[in-house]
Amino acid sequence: MINSGDTAWVLISTALVILMTPAVGFFYGGMVRKKSILSTMMMCLATLFLISLQWVLIGYTLAFSPTKGGLIGGLQWLGLRGVGQLSNPDYAATIPALCFMMFQAAFAIVTPSLIVGAFVERIKFSAFLVFTGLWATFVYDPVAHWVWGVGGWLRALGALDFAGGTVVHVTAGFSALAIAMVIGKRIGYGKDNMEPGNIPLVVIGAVLLWFGWFGFNGGSALAANGLAVNAFVVTNTAAAAAATVWMILSWLHRRPSVLGVATGAVVGLVAITPASGFVDTMAAIVIGGLAAVISYYMIVLRMTLRIDESLDAFACHGMGGAWGAIATGIFASKVVNPAGADGLLLGNPGLLGTQVIAVAATAVFSFVVTYVLAVLVDLVVGLRVTSNEELVGLDISQHAETI
Amino acid sequence: MINSGDTAWVLISTALVILMTPAVGFFYGGMVRKKSILSTMMMCLATLFLISLQWVLIGYTLAFSPTKGGLIGGLQWLGLRGVGQLSNPDYAATIPALCFMMFQAAFAIVTPSLIVGAFVERIKFSAFLVFTGLWATFVYDPVAHWVWGVGGWLRALGALDFAGGTVVHVTAGFSALAIAMVIGKRIGYGKDNMEPGNIPLVVIGAVLLWFGWFGFNGGSALAANGLAVNAFVVTNTAAAAAATVWMILSWLHRRPSVLGVATGAVVGLVAITPASGFVDTMAAIVIGGLAAVISYYMIVLRMTLRIDESLDAFACHGMGGAWGAIATGIFASKVVNPAGADGLLLGNPGLLGTQVIAVAATAVFSFVVTYVLAVLVDLVVGLRVTSNEELVGLDISQHAETI
Amino acid sequence: MINSGDTAWVLISTALVILMTPAVGFFYGGMVRKKSILSTMMMCLATLFLISLQWVLIGYTLAFSPTKGGLIGGLQWLGLRGVGQLSNPDYAATIPALCFMMFQAAFAIVTPSLIVGAFVERIKFSAFLVFTGLWATFVYDPVAHWVWGVGGWLRALGALDFAGGTVVHVTAGFSALAIAMVIGKRIGYGKDNMEPGNIPLVVIGAVLLWFGWFGFNGGSALAANGLAVNAFVVTNTAAAAAATVWMILSWLHRRPSVLGVATGAVVGLVAITPASGFVDTMAAIVIGGLAAVISYYMIVLRMTLRIDESLDAFACHGMGGAWGAIATGIFASKVVNPAGADGLLLGNPGLLGTQVIAVAATAVFSFVVTYVLAVLVDLVVGLRVTSNEELVGLDISQHAETI
Amino acid sequence: MKKIEAIIRSEKLEELREALDKRGYIGMTVTEVKGRGKQKGVMLEWRVGEYRVEFLPKIKLEMVVEEKQLNEVVGVIEEVCSTGKIGDGKIFISNIEEVIRLRTRERGITAL
Amino acid sequence: MKKIEAIIRSEKLEELREALDKRGYIGMTVTEVKGRGKQKGVMLEWRVGEYRVEFLPKIKLEMVVEEKQLNEVVGVIEEVCSTGKIGDGKIFISNIEEVIRLRTRERGITAL
Amino acid sequence: MKKIEAIIRSEKLEELREALDKRGYIGMTVTEVKGRGKQKGVMLEWRVGEYRVEFLPKIKLEMVVEEKQLNEVVGVIEEVCSTGKIGDGKIFISNIEEVIRLRTRERGITAL
């Protein structure tokens, strides 16, 4: 039976999550140099267009229709055939099946937009479009099926991922690392200063991400109930804890910067994502706080290694998501969610093992498939603009526009 | 009986739609020259203030209280007398009458803000206020009554308009054309370059419009049910399809620009508006995709004719809304909405005829009445600033401010 | 029993209110000079982090757990112990207790961010953090308890404050005045021009505040019912009325500015806050319109007195909130809210007296305690940056960043 | 060669560019500056009341020309930019010793 | 006539304007520039760690004055803008051959 | 002393700064300007079709140097900034009569 309160909540949550994709565009767009701000925003917008269509045509059926051996969905729901206004109790008994489809669409859309941070300021727009279409189909859709699809092998194994720590963040983060390695550094990387072009725009992005994340995690309860509320509360708390810790870390180093706390907040949001339906508020403080430490030092390491994974999708999403998934194995509690499981601290080390497997599997799969896709796209279309186009900036060279 | 889920959904939808009016201000404000950005935003803000008051005082009763011959509502609900916390089953059985009133207020507010695109950078602020007040009362309120009021003649005829293709977009678009013709071109139009002053602001506007449109169309179900979900899904899909097609069209021409895809998305949202409660997702792809083609070439034509309907409210809203209303006559299906009707493709050509009548009637009425109002305001107040004020820019000359 | 529609509404309202804190950052950030925009935004962001943590750890229990003599809550719910997914009928019978806690968190967060307007461009960031933590604990938490806590002395007295006229706006406004007096004027105040650095950012902030306020007032019904709708409608109406009146006042003086109407709108929103669950739409027009007059002339007075309460939190929030609380005593009606009371106009002068007491008590308490806290922080940490740091701007000197 | 530095009203730039274009003067560099002169500043609106902005946005146009072209160019600028109202701006003329076109490394008048 | 081009700290502009105002020097043009000198740049915070910005925001103030006023104006600028710390800036003085006031088409010293 | 005023492509600034740095030329001032020359402007995309922007963003780099350094600096600029394509920019050289370092109030060459 369709419940109007649950439907209202999942609908508005969906709208919030869809807002996150352009928000990533603001967040990333403000962090690149002035000559490529529009290009960065454009890539996130294009992800929204492209995957909106890919998902209703093919993505949803690959991820959620009846499984083929636990690895991938079938083609039964191609073009949304049979996905209608009645509920599908396999996934959510009190909202229309179309509503579940759309909520999931928002996740499928936002995930590839996170990878944009890896190749800003140097990718050819056409290559970006091809890559993103392929990535959604060959990385996101299978992993979503493994973890969330009925019959998916990680779901069957008992892996817990409330709102996408593995499906969204581990995939995006490890893929970002892979494609950054293929496409190479920006000209002048490590030598020229790469001043962020518009910090207020970064803040607008971060704030809309925080706002949207209430739908991301809260909506993942698929109902307007106590579990949704729990997810909402721990989301806010973890973000606050992570931003605070990041502020302290950068203060110890020198000065607490706006860029820093905005990043910290996002890292906290990432880390609580898989855990948000299984842990309580005090655990959220720990999860968020440690996430900040982990991602902070991962960025330090990344810079030391002189890898131009330009906006640190790997350090923030890859590591944040991995930590969150593992933390779920540590802090999960059946008091919070009877349908979940107890974690290590409540005497169940098994869950932690399962979580590690889930992280490892999605990380390796994402890295390898993305690496192959990136090399392929490079061969066929060419990933990178000419050095002259790169120096002039992607706004002019790819879109004939300036801010 | 008031249903809390439905009320929650219509309330949040109302908030989303109210957000759209300033979003139009960002969208338009970023597209004009730097010297008139604030003025453009100001006009949209002022629309929000003015019509918020006009609606509760007189607008709502003119549009929705018991009909006077199908042409206009009476004065029964003047100052919201009798519009209370209980439901009015004539319009929405499960939400308070005041909630329906407010949802409709948001539509009445956003519609005149769309016309702002016609006369930016040259209208006198006082004249703008007078015009907008008159337009709401003499154009919007009657047309809203015809199409949505109980007893309205177009509603009685069976015309379908789920969320305002005719009431909102056809009226605004054709009115924009009329007032643009009365006020005339900007100095230097077609000669000076008229660089958009702030493209990131355009994107922020477009993104908030997309976000708000989920309330616009989804909320028009007046309940949190399968129909709302359908409207939500087709809205997102049509926007994505239109943006994608626009991207391709401008790429064929030269380069895919951010301004272009932002415009394309809005056009797709416009076109799906009347159809969103009657068509399915695959139809939405067609409706959105064709809308982009229609509006794109209408802008080309408009520029060839050297009409300075500056931000193309006619091409985007007038034509987009008309196409959407006609498309409803083609693609509507009772499977999606049993309370609707079947369209041409399901063997009912009658609906298409009705839709054409509704479009024609609202277009002609809006154009003619707006033309007369514009001429009147020009005579009494003077529509246009002096050429010196225009050259200096409206920000300084009308508001004594600079960005 | 948990109601899904009510829970959905309060959850989304909470998200809206949380968005308001960064929105204050945009609103204020755009109003200061370019060299301190980031610092101003940063202080609002930091408020969000800090008080999110303070509230779940200690604030909530101080404000809402069983009373100690009507003056303060106990420590029973320290760290949210016992605050769970079931409802607490003392506060809200149809939503989880955790949901009520989170909704209240959003209020506790946004309130100190309002005070930021008092000391922008000259406060030491470390001192700001210490002050804000103390203020939340020693001013906000007690007053919240007095007015909203079960057993709080003002609540027991029958004072009405639907959504925080006293708890939020009177406390913030009078505290802003106190700390502005302690910290002193900016260098060059009254001599150098202090040009607003980014007016579009002010508009973005004001718009998000307006949007968020639907959750602020509408959500305070703690259910998706007719009362929530009433609060929503009067909120929009009062904002519109106040913005319109402000526009007229500044036009009479010289020109209607965007800064002016944005301020007017916020003042209208402030004034309707305590009244929104007790008055009808026509009263809202009066309340909003008069609020604009009061705050407008209070700013004139404040400038004449050459007090650098830089962004007029006192005039807008202190006076707006006080007027709204008193107006509740005048216009309240049991027709709107049977659980409320009738006001002066309906023949009950008693309520007005109670409201005046509530305003006076919170104003005096806030002013005095804040003054003492500010002096203490000044002694221990030092409130103010060096004059060199002030001249260079807080962005560089406190955060090593530039826009 | 001479450098003409003209501080003009922003709103005159497009018209001036066209007028110069017509007579074949293409090369120029413009900068957004803030100026102050007889027209001491402008009052702008604050939330309530107004404040004085001491500097007004102006356009600085720089053109390096041959000496024999000097009068013509100055004439065009005067023509287009004099409105007779305070704030019209000023022209400053100074000497340029050498010009180099980076593309071709040409020097002197041919490099203009 | 002489052109005084002073590169100064942004935060000194208001004070300098007032000091000049008091002595009757009203006309001036300012530009936001980025400079580099002994003070080679500044370290700004990134999300983690910091990066060097090679150019610092400075204000370029241009004033054309009569020769006999030169010393007074330079004196005022030195007075206000010397803090003794690296980054104070420089003054460059050059020759201006002609000045034209666009409003009146006056030439020479009276046009200043 | 001479003032070198170079109008260059924005994307060349970093490279030029480094090249000058290497040879010990640190002091310089840069301004974001808009220029117009042989390369008459650029077509940018509008929502539909395109429009001509008459001025292109350029960087103006100003350096005041001793006369004997002039050739070296000009050489470096030519080296780095000539691509041979339209739009490379120009260098203008003029005379500077006096330089003052505000920090120390030194005058002349030692103030550079």
Ligand SMILES: Nc1ncnc2c1ncn2[C@@H]1O[C@H](COP(=O)(O)OP(=O)(O)O)[C@@H](O)[C@H]1O
């Ligand atoms: N002595 C000066 N040195 C440099 N720039 C000047 C000087 N006098 C005026 N200007 C510039 O010229 C602009 C116009 O000067 P103003 O005195 O207002 O114009 P006018 O006297 O021609 O009406 C000023 O805004 C300023 O930029």
Ligand SMILES: Nc1ncnc2c1ncn2[C@@H]1O[C@H](COP(=O)(O)OP(=O)(O)O)[C@@H](O)[C@H]1O
């Ligand atoms: N040779 C030069 N040519 C042009 N501008 C210069 C030169 N040297 C310094 N400047 C300008 O002066 C500013 C201050 O120079 P800096 O060497 O930091 O100051 P100081 O030596 O007085 O402490 C620089 O930021 C730059 O804009």
Ligand SMILES: Nc1ncnc2c1ncn2[C@@H]1O[C@H](COP(=O)(O)OP(=O)(O)O)[C@@H](O)[C@H]1O
């Ligand atoms: N006569 C001039 N006076 C001032 N600036 C000029 C002049 N000619 C060119 N410029 C500047 O030089 C830039 C490059 O000129 P352009 O003619 O496009 O380059 P080139 O001929 O070297 O390819 C222009 O954008 C403009 O800023």
